């Protein structure tokens with residue numbers, strides 16, 4: 586059995602203490618100078634005996650206990666273990682270093698609040714912190730150019746204006762055409778760019794949403810609960826030929842479980858799940874800034890899906906509150922290269938879905 590230092594460790598300060606965080610396993614614990622030294626010397630695979638031999642003055646049982654603790658914390662990984670395979674996958678498959686890795690892996694599976702805890706939290710913050718202005722005006726600027734509002738009753742603006750997040754659905758299946766249009770609006774390939782750049786893919790897929798370097802990192806999966814003429818199940822959308830490939834009939838993981846206990850998701854006819862394939866963007870852009878680019882693209886795709894749903898007169902709402910481990914299980918995602926980033930739920934609006942009385946011009950406008 587050999588051990589080596591996990592590749593996903595960052596050293597931080599917590600007040601006067603030094604702590605180490607394994608952002609893959611999300612464990613944080615204090616570390617002293619000795620632990621830091623052992624970890625730095627375990628850069629490559631070594632037997633516990635070889636590591637112990639580096640410290641002849643330290644009693645063997647103390648050294649054994651130290652190595653066991655470090656392995657338990659996930660700071661040392663054991664050769665041929667599941668953790669070692671994941672660590673190796675990270676080392677070879679994640680080009681965006683700890684800069685983006687800490688964020689990407691470190692925020693997964695947060696302890697989501699249930700509705701009661703969420704209300705309590707809102708009460709707590711509003712009692713201790715004043716609310717912040719959510720808009721910035723031009724008041725005080727030397728010159729302010731007045732502009733008229735666009736005509737929002739027709740054309741593009743009428744559809745843009747119709748979009749609202751609606752989370753209250755009424756039972757009833759959604760048409761396959763509506764599903765097709767939502768998928769195509771977000772992900773459908775409309776043509777190819779012939780790049781003629783040496784080393785670059787000769788044909789870059791172009792869609793109705795922008796993509797950094799046209800790397801097209803997102804794939805769409807459909808969680809189909811109630812769609813006319815479609816067996817319930819999970820489908821993969823092929824953006825190339827606009828087809829749905831049946832992945833699984835198993836909807837055993839509920840959308841409530843998949844999306845942070847949000848049970849409003851259960852009423853929707855379908856959800857489009859946007860899965861990022863980070864390696865597509867990493868291939869061309871090794872700087873961690875590209876991680877931000879991938880996340881932004883989810884917003885573009887999501888917006889087009891929402892607009893297509895609005896155009897069909899359907900209710901839709903997005904969610905970014907993903908229970909990552911459940912999503913990985915459902916869609917069989919690679920832990921390092923893929924993740925479910927964003928999802929849009931679509932269905933028929935319940936009669937009380939949109940409380941127009943709550944949507945009004947600002948009282949001061």
Ligand SMILES: Cc1cc2nc3c(=O)[nH]c(=O)nc-3n(C[C@H](O)[C@H](O)[C@H](O)COP(=O)(O)O)c2cc1C
Pocket residue numbers: 748749750751752847902903904905906
């Ligand atoms: C990135 C992102 C994540 C969101 N996640 C959630 C979510 O998890 N649950 C939810 O109910 N709404 C979610 N929303 C919807 C917002 O709550 C909603 O857009 C906001 O209240 C404004 O309402 P509107 O969409 O009708 O303009 C999300 C919106 C965005 C842009």
